[in-house]
Amino acid sequence: MNGNGQGRGNRAGGQGRGMGTGQGLGGTCVCPKCGYSEQHQRGVPCFEVRCPKCNMQLIRGK
Numbered sequence: 001m002n003g004n005g006q007g008r009g010n011r012a013g014g015q016g017r018g019m020g021t022g023q024g025l026g027g028t029c030v031c032p033k034c035g036y037s038e039q040h041q042r043g044v045p046c047f048e049v050r051c052p053k054c055n056m057q058l059i060r061g062k
């Protein structure tokens, strides 16, 4: 038997991609703690933005 059913674990979990075009513009960055959200700025990853209320790193919203 060839265990050929689980060979798809190829998730590229890097953060070095996406500085080019093709990423969705107009997203939001959300504070996971208090729910504060602001518009995602181009070229500035959400995790580099901090919540003005609780100083948490923001995460990418939907």
Ligand SMILES: [Zn+2]
Pocket: 031, 032, 033, 034, 035, 036, 051, 052, 053, 054, 055, 056
């Ligand atoms: Zn916050």
